[in-house]
Amino acid sequence: MVEAGWVEDARRGNRVALARLLKEVEGPVYRTAYYMLGNEQDALDASQEALLRIYRKLSSFRGEARFETWAQRIAIHAAIDISRKRKQTLPYKDEIEPSGxxxxxxxxxxxxxxxxxxxxxxxxxxxxxxxxxxxxxxxxxxxxxxxxxxxxxxxxxxxxxxxxxxxxxxxxxxxxxxxxx
Amino acid sequence: MTCEEFREWIQRELDHDLTQSEAQELDQHVRSCPNCAEEKAALLDVSSRLDDLPYVTPRFSLTEEVMKKIDAEDQRDERTKQDPEADRPPIRIKEASFHRKRRWWLGGSTVAAGIAILMIPLLSSITQDHSTQVQPQKPSISTKDPRDQPSMGIQSKGDGPQKMGPGGHASRNQATSPNGTYQATVQNQAIVIDNQSGEEVYRSKDLSSSADVAQMKWQDEGHLSVWLRPKDDKKEQGGDIIIIDVSSKTETKRPWK
The missing domain is CATH 1.10.10.10 (Winged helix-like DNA-binding domain superfamily/Winged helix DNA-binding domain)
Incomplete structure (x- = not known):
């Protein structure tokens, strides 16, 4: 559980609090990315990107959602971004997969x-x-x-x-x- | 109730969303309806297989990796703060000779001679538009070490008047778009817009050294408004508004009254 105050501390530049916060959500963020994307490498890329975005957006987190849910939101977007990027580079992926x-x-x-x-x-x-x-x-x-x-x-x-x-x-x-x- | 409606209840039951009496009613229906019974069995099977999906974990500490990146970013920012020119690409000398002909003044703090010459074109590109509204103050040219005076006109965090023109949550030095797609910051003499990956997607024309960014605010996901107020404007009224359209990478300027 992310405790009240962690976010505030992290936002004020406390590195330990930031690391603790990211550590707390990295598992769930990775799991979402993994099942959204279907492979480990993309999941690793997406979840690292998501954690970075969480850090960058920390100042805009207003506590209107639970921190964990907010982190999931960011994870989903990061995964979708990667998935769309992959689709652009591999336009026939969907057709290839079944006969692969x-x-x-x-x-x-x-x-x-x-x-x-x-x-x-x-x-x-x-x-x-x-x-x-x-x-x-x-x-x-x-x-x-x-x-x-x-x-x-x-x-x-x-x-x-x-x-x-x-x-x-x-x-x-x-x-x-x-x-x- | 129709089978169609019971099908929804079957789904809701999987999510533990049925009340006890609803569950009983569904149960009764399913016992007398083979089709719904089959549907329920099949969905239960899917649901339990989804429940059984492996609980994957990353094979290395993502936080550690990300913290390294964050530290590297911070160090870069620190370097930029100490020396505003550190991360700036080499300045276009060619343009300098053209702009140097224009008579313009250097407001605020001026830096060591070499940088000063290079900065002239950057300062002048926009400030000329101010001339109709702003009475430029006399330049006070000094040759101080730039490190002593990191802000060339655009004020760095924390200083300057706090009074804002328009409303909004964004600050003068940083503004994140409503959905967080972009982040705008005042860097050196320009408004820089980064995407979520931290890549620069837009850099504004260089801002006037005679003006402060009074506020930045995202109007929507792709449009940033920047209010510029002349430094010597004691009454705190008037100035310019720059509207940046990120998708078309254009900026327009209009007076702020």
Whole structure:
């Protein structure tokens, strides 16, 4: 838990407080980045970028959200920025993925593994993926997700529900040995 | 209630959002509706698989890495503070000969001869527009070490009048855009706008040494307004407003009355 006063100390230039603050959120920030992006290297890049942004924006943190949720918000943006950048440099990524090394051949072996779920999460739209990641990897409530995504609770629910429904369909396909798309 | 509505309850149940009575009602429905029962089983399966996703952790301390970067940044800032010219690219000598012809004065504190000559074009580019509104004060040229006088007109943090013109949260020396995409700072003689990665996306024309930045404020995510007040304006009224459009990398200036 980030304690009251840490942010203030960090903001005043206390390095120890700043390091403690970043240390506190680095795990959750990394986890979000990892599941938003689907690979370790991007996750490391995105979460370091997120921590830097947290530091730079510390002066604008007004305490209207919990610090942890605010940090998640920044992590999501950092992950989305990297994901969009990757898409620009690899325009055909989405089409390549299903027939790649982890494609059809290994579908049977991978049945029911975390890799299936992970791959499926990556196929979700940004907002759906974000809602799912915050719900399951951060164990957030609707309200907390809404705060992190800066969206009304109703919108959050529809992203989460739609995301889960899509995952249900895709994961059923895997089970039947079908292809990804 | 329709199956469609119960489907939403199935989803809400996964998030522990149903009341006890709602849960009972759903349970009753599911027992009598094979389709909803199947839906519920499938979604439960997805949900438990999502619950089981590995709890990944970074393989090295991200905080440590980031603190190193922050320290490096701070050191750079420190260097810049001590010597405003330290991080400045070599100044365009070519332009100097052109601008030197113009009769202009050096306001505030002037620095060692070499730098002074180089700064003239930078100072003059905007100040000429002030001439209609501002009575320039007599120059007081000195040859002090620049380190003694780090601010060339634009005041550094903490000094100067606190009274602000327009409202807003931003300070005179730093302003972050509403969504945090950009950060504007007064550096040396210019307004510098950085993106979230700390990369410079815009550097304004050099500001007049006769004016202070009274305030900077983001009008929206892409437009920064900068209020400039002449230093010798005792009444604290009037000056210029510069509006910077980050996306088109342009700036416009209009009088501030």
């Amino acid at each position: 090394s982890s494609g059809i051949n290994s579908t049977v072996e991978r049945r029911g593994t975390a890799a299936d779920v992970h791959t499926a999460i990556n196929r979700l739209q940004e907002a759906e993926r974000t809602a799912v990641v915050l719900r399951y990897l951060q164990d957030y409530t609707y309200d907390q997700i809404a705060e992190a995504m800066e969206m009304p609770v109703g919108t959050v629910k529809s992203h989460l529900f739609r995301g889960r429904k899509k995952l249900k369909g895709w994961l059923a396909d895997y089970k039947e040995g079908g292809v990804l798309s």
